[in-house]
Amino acid sequence: MSTDLPVLKATDFASDQDIRWCPGCGDYSILAQMKKMLPNLGLPLEQIVFVSGIGCSSRFPYYMNTYGMHSIHGRAPAVATGLRVSRPDLKVFVITGDGDSLSIGGNHFIHLLRRNVDVTLVLFNNRIYGLTKGQYSPTSPEGQVTKSTPMGAVDHPLNPISVALAAEATFIARSVDSQVKHLAEVLYRAAMHRGTSVVEVYQNCNVFNDGAWDYAKNRASRADATLELQHGKPLIFGKDRDKGIRLNGFTPEVVELGSGVSQDDLLFHDEQSDSALVHILAKMRHPEFPEPIGVLRDVQHEIFEDQVRGQIDAAVTKKGPGDLQALFHSGDTWDVA
Amino acid sequence: MSQDVTQTNSAKQVEVVSGITVRLAGDSGDGMQLLGTQLTNTSALSGNDVATFPDFPAEIRAPRGTRAGVSGFQVQFASHTVHTPGDTLDALVAMNPAALITNYEDLRPGGLLIVDEDSFDDKDLKLANLTVSPLEEPWIENYRLAKVPITKLTREAVSDLGLSVKECDRCRNFFAMGLIYWLYGRSMDATLRFIESKFAKLPAVQQANERALRAGWAFGETTELLGVSYQVESASLPPGKYRNIMGNQALAWGLMTAAQLSQKELFYGSYPITPASDILHELCKYKNFGVCTFQAEDEIAAVCAAIGAAYGGSMAVTTSSGPGIALKAEAMGLAVMIELPLLVIDVQRGGPSTGLPTKTEQADLLQLLHGRNGEAPVPILAARSPGDCFDTAIEAWRIATQFMIPVVILSDGYIANGAEPWAIPEVSRLSPIEIRHPEGVAEGETFLPYARDENLARPWAIPGTPGLMHRVGGLEKQDGTGNVSYDADNHQHMTNVRAQKVANVANFIPPQTVSGPESGSLLVLSWGGTYGACHTAVARAQQDGLSVAHCHLRHMNPFPANLGEILTRYENVLIPELNSGQLRTLIRSKYLVDAEGFNKMQGKPFSVTELVERIQRLATSQSDQLVMQSRAG
Numbered sequence: 024m025s026t027d028l029p030v031l032k033a034t035d036f037a038s039d040q041d042i043r044w045c046p047g048c049g050d051y052s053i054l055a056q057m058k059k060m061l062p063n064l065g066l067p068l069e070q071i072v073f074v075s076g077i078g079c080s081s082r083f084p085y086y087m088n089t090y091g092m093h094s095i096h097g098r099a100p101a102v103a104t105g106l107r108v109s110r111p112d113l114k115v116f117v118i119t120g121d122g123d124s125l126s127i128g129g130n131h132f133i134h135l136l137r138r139n140v141d142v143t144l145v146l147f148n149n150r151i152y153g154l155t156k157g158q159y160s161p162t163s164p165e166g167q168v169t170k171s172t173p174m175g176a177v178d179h180p181l182n183p184i185s186v187a188l189a190a191e192a193t194f195i196a197r198s199v200d201s202q203v204k205h206l207a208e209v210l211y212r213a214a215m216h217r218g219t220s221v222v223e224v225y226q227n228c229n230v231f232n233d234g235a236w237d238y239a240k241n242r243a244s245r246a247d248a249t250l251e252l253q254h255g256k257p258l259i260f261g262k263d264r265d266k267g268i269r270l271n272g273f274t275p276e277v278v279e280l281g282s283g284v285s286q287d288d289l290l291f292h293d294e295q296s297d298s299a300l301v302h303i304l305a306k307m308r309h310p311e312f313p314e315p316i317g318v319l320r321d322v323q324h325e326i327f328e329d330q331v332r333g334q335i336d337a338a339v340t341k342k343g344p345g346d347l348q349a350l351f352h353s354g355d356t357w358d359v360a
Numbered sequence: 361m362s363q364d365v366t367q368t369n370s371a372k373q374v375e376v377v378s379g380i381t382v383r384l385a386g387d388s389g390d391g392m393q394l395l396g397t398q399l400t401n402t403s404a405l406s407g408n409d410v411a412t413f414p415d416f417p418a419e420i421r422a423p424r425g426t427r428a429g430v431s432g433f434q435v436q437f438a439s440h441t442v443h444t445p446g447d448t449l450d451a452l453v454a455m456n457p458a459a460l461i462t463n464y465e466d467l468r469p470g471g472l473l474i475v476d477e478d479s480f481d482d483k484d485l486k487l488a489n490l491t492v493s494p495l496e497e498p499w500i501e502n503y504r505l506a507k508v509p510i511t512k513l514t515r516e517a518v519s520d521l522g523l524s525v526k527e528c529d530r531c532r533n534f535f536a537m538g539l540i541y542w543l544y545g546r547s548m549d550a551t552l553r554f555i556e557s558k559f560a561k562l563p564a565v566q567q568a569n570e571r572a573l574r575a576g577w578a579f580g581e582t583t584e585l586l587g588v589s590y591q592v593e594s595a596s597l598p599p600g601k602y603r604n605i606m607g608n609q610a611l612a613w614g615l616m617t618a619a620q621l622s623q624k625e626l627f628y629g630s631y632p633i634t635p636a637s638d639i640l641h642e643l644c645k646y647k648n649f650g651v652c653t654f655q656a657e658d659e660i661a662a663v664c665a666a667i668g669a670a671y672g673g674s675m676a677v678t679t680s681s682g683p684g685i686a687l688k689a690e691a692m693g694l695a696v697m698i699e700l701p702l703l704v705i706d707v708q709r710g711g712p713s714t715g716l717p718t719k720t721e722q723a724d725l726l727q728l729l730h731g732r733n734g735e736a737p738v739p740i741l742a743a744r745s746p747g748d749c750f751d752t753a754i755e756a757w758r759i760a761t762q763f764m765i766p767v768v769i770l771s772d773g774y775i776a777n778g779a780e781p782w783a784i785p786e787v788s789r790l791s792p793i794e795i796r797h798p799e800g801v802a803e804g805e806t807f808l809p810y811a812r813d814e815n816l817a818r819p820w821a822i823p824g825t826p827g828l829m830h831r832v833g834g835l836e837k838q839d840g841t842g843n844v845s846y847d848a849d850n851h852q853h854m855t856n857v858r859a860q861k862v863a864n865v866a867n868f869i870p871p872q873t874v875s876g877p878e879s880g881s882l883l884v885l886s887w888g889g890t891y892g893a894c895h896t897a898v899a900r901a902q903q904d905g906l907s908v909a910h911c912h913l914r915h916m917n918p919f920p921a922n923l924g925e926i927l928t929r930y931e932n933v934l935i936p937e938l939n940s941g942q943l944r945t946l947i948r949s950k951y952l953v954d955a956e957g958f959n960k961m962q963g964k965p966f967s968v969t970e971l972v973e974r975i976q977r978l979a980t981s982q983s984d985q986l987v988m989q990s991r992a993g
Binding site for chain 2: 038087088089090091094100102107108338339341344345347355357
């Protein structure tokens with residue numbers, strides 16, 4: 024960080040626009056944690072770009088005093104890819120929702136991840152279409168009654184973490200809108216990751232899907248319903264931290280600590296593991312299991328834009344900078360007098 | 361090998377002709393496209409003017425020997441200026457019965473028909489769905505038939521090289537080429553050089569192709585089947601250095617040149633689609649020019665990535681054909697709304713839906729003009745010939761950056777794959793494209809991302825610039841601040857501004873020109889890739905004494921400012937289009953001119969003959985016209 028850079032505060036990241044989310048929306052908390060986290064990156068405002076798609080969450084860029092683009096439905100990953108490849112000096116965030124990135128934009132989502140473009144993607148998962156007033160989304164559970172599923176949704180939901188794993192994203196994390204400290208830490212780690220970082224945030228839509236994540240948010244239930252991952256540490260959870268996850272073959276099981284089960288018998292979390300363990304974590308869903316929150320995967324791989332630009336540099340080194348006149352005269356030419 | 365002086369002077373009788381149209385037809389695996397490209401190149405190098413028409417099936421390899429698998433390449437080379445690949449053929453080479461039966465009708469009576477007689481056995485006939493050999497049909501008498509055992513002679517020529525029969529037979533096209541080169545007095549040098557470099561890693565194949573080529577030439581010189589060879593003298597093109605260029609290649613080079621003229625990095629987002637993919641293939645060869653090509657996951661990602669790059673300050677381009685353009689429509693609307701420069705190139709093909717992927721058509725004009733939600737006007741330019749694609753690309757980028765707007769370029773399958781001699785421009789003499797990026801605001805002032813200059817263009821402030829942080833997006837913008845606005849009057853105002861911006865382009869482009877009489881009985885109004893056919897047809901009608909003028913449009917939106925006035929000077933306006941009347945609809949509604957259409961939807965370009973016939977029906981003779989004018993005067 025250069026020494027003459029002014030130290031920014033969270034308020035420096037607020038634009039002059041009124042925020043128009045519903046009162047009580049989980050988006051407020053994510054916006055607040057983002058603004059709180061950003062000064063820690065040590066980047067000037069003009070170095071940061073927020074790109075979003077369509078949906079409630081995608082209004083996010085308007086509220087940030089950075090560069091930004093509110094693009095079209097599902098396409099933010101593509102816009103961000105073009106921007107990063109042409110401007111690798113910028114820090115680019117993608118703000119998206121469950122409908123935006125897993126339905127209409129599902130294709131761009133997976134291709135962003137498999138290319139490992141250096142952007143931080145925050146997926147606001149509220150399991151509903153909020154801006155269009157309450158239709159079921161690709162993460163709505165089976166049976167959910169919504170405006171468009173009066174007899175219950177029949178399609179099986181997508182698990183964003185599993186999709187991200189299938190696309191071999193290099194950084195995958197999960198947090199909860201109301202767990203502000205955890206969220207800010209996860210966002211910071213995601214932003215510091217080099218490569219595509221995906222953060223799924225359990226976000227409450229208090230108007231159209233209130234309580235969708237109650238089990239993970241409630242003081243009473245969350246200690247038992249979630250499991251905070253820590254690299255190198257055993258998977259322990261519960262209000263009294265007396266429960267853990269043990270592997271039985273390829274199947275995880277919840278065990279009580281004590282009575283013959285020690286911490287050493289538990290599964291240990293390894294963010295850098297390339298094994299199938301992370302898939303097991305992804306498949307741990309409520310209510311059978313506590314749902315893991317925190318960083319599930321954090322590995323290093325070459326980023327797309329470095330490779331693209333590397334080829335350009337290599338071509339210049341090998342052939343010299345392009346000369347149009349020489350190109351036009353290459354091959355067979357003839358003179359007309 | 362290339363040092364050898366190849367014999368091009370025949371000892372036989374040589375007849376000098378002004379131009380030749382020849383079509384090479386065979387199975388899509390027979391290498392007809394390669395043969396055609398070589399003939400084109402060689403003819404251009406010998407100083408002829410050339411125009412080409414490759415015509416191939418959408419299937420990569422349709423069943424061998426069938427009519428569906430026939431691939432053709434037509435070339436016209438002449439000692440005068442040519443603008444089309446020719447209507448009727450002086451010579452047809454047919455490598456099998458399917459190629460013969462699907463092409464012979466275009467051969468003029470008395471024209472030369474060369475067939476590979478080894479490919480006309482019962483099996484070959486059956487594959488072509490024939491019970492009687494065409495060589496035994498009565499109509500074959502209309503042509504000068506040369507039955508050449510091409511397969512047998514090729515095999516003999518390469519017999520001692522240890523190649524398989526299949527490999528030997530792959531050299532048949534070079535034998536045919538040698539024969540054609542003899543027939544038209546072409547030098548084999550360029551093709552020998554091509555063989556040498558193309559097959560450098562396969563010495564046996566290299567040698568075989570060279571031998572086949574020379575054997576074909578020698579056969580022509582010795583056979584009694586062909587008594588005469590032909591000589592086509594050099595054409596009198598304007599002085600300069602020339603090369604051959606194809607439309608897609610010229611587009612790619614034009615884009616690279618525009619990037620250099622504007623000191624921008626070229627970001628090219630694309631998804632494979634026929635017939636536009638060759639632009640991607642061409643551009644990705646030139647990374648050392650700083651060209652950044654991005655093969656996206658789909659058409660939408662291709663245009664969206666380009667929009668992202670445009671926001672970052674690059675020269676952003678996306679290309680496709682009709683179906684892909686349909687997918688890009690929403691994103692193009694975003695580019696209109698956020699007022700960023702972007703080039704969208706549509707290499708049109710037959711539609712609707714998947715349509716005729718390898719055939720040409722001009723039916724996307726209205727899609728590009730109107731095919732977006734809301735009112736989202738964009739300037740549209742149409743290239744008229746392979747070489748013109750180069751200039752069109754540069755002009756489009758000039759407009760896009762002057763007006764901060766996405767600009768559409770229309771090409772089509774015909775000019776994309778067609779080739780013509782191209783006078784190589786002097787890059788240093790092309791005028792630079794000036795682009796300004798604001799660098800900051802004065803102390804105490806607020807940056808207005810939607811402030812407007814004299815063109816109504818907004819500033820192109822790019823991320824990384826301190827103090828100019830701003831947000832763009834698809835929601836309606838308040839003019840000036842760029843903030844989201846649902847205000848009724850603002851929406852009306854912004855709609856008008858977006859329209860006016862495009863209208864202002866008319867003041868930026870050159871006035872429309874007309875070739876032929878300044879007034880009279882008939883004006884032929886054409887656009888895009890039909891230029892060659894329309895120009896030639898009008899010239900022919902003028903030679904026949906008809907009062908007819910030609911006006912060819914490049915600027916499809918907005919129209920040149922003087923177009924309306926031009927249209928009033930002629931009694932009739934004929935609009936030939938390879939669609940059902942899209943330009944005609946626009947002309948009628950904008951200028952209230954009762955223009956007549958000549959429309960063709962066959963996946964093929966216009967023939968000069970059919971245009972001339974149509975012109976003859978509408979135009980009066982020049983002398984009659986003069987009498988009428990003097991009476992009116």
